[in-house]
Amino acid sequence: MGKKKEDDDDEMYVQLDLEDGPVDCAIVTIFSCDGKDYIALLPLDEDGNNDDGEVWIYGHEEDENGEPSLRYIDDEDEYERASEAFDEYLDEQEFDELVEEDDEEE
8 A cells, every 4th residue: 555644634645656656645435335345545636636536446455453455446347336335425425414514504
């Protein structure tokens, strides 16, 4: 995987070592689908921004010591199921935000 770090806002980051060089990514969430864990990453540019909204999804595993590792998903069906589960997560987050806003207005 790479280095894991936190910023002042308690956001978690990882640095992926790719063929083109290292890429810093913000961790969006870790979620489960079909009994497996996955991680959604937001790749960041040199300025720490993500202007295109692209999200990368990898398999996520931890060894017996709790050390995380990422797994590239090379099966299209598995990737599609994980992507759909992430979309459902996003829908739930938007719904939760709407409910919180309604509660604050009352």
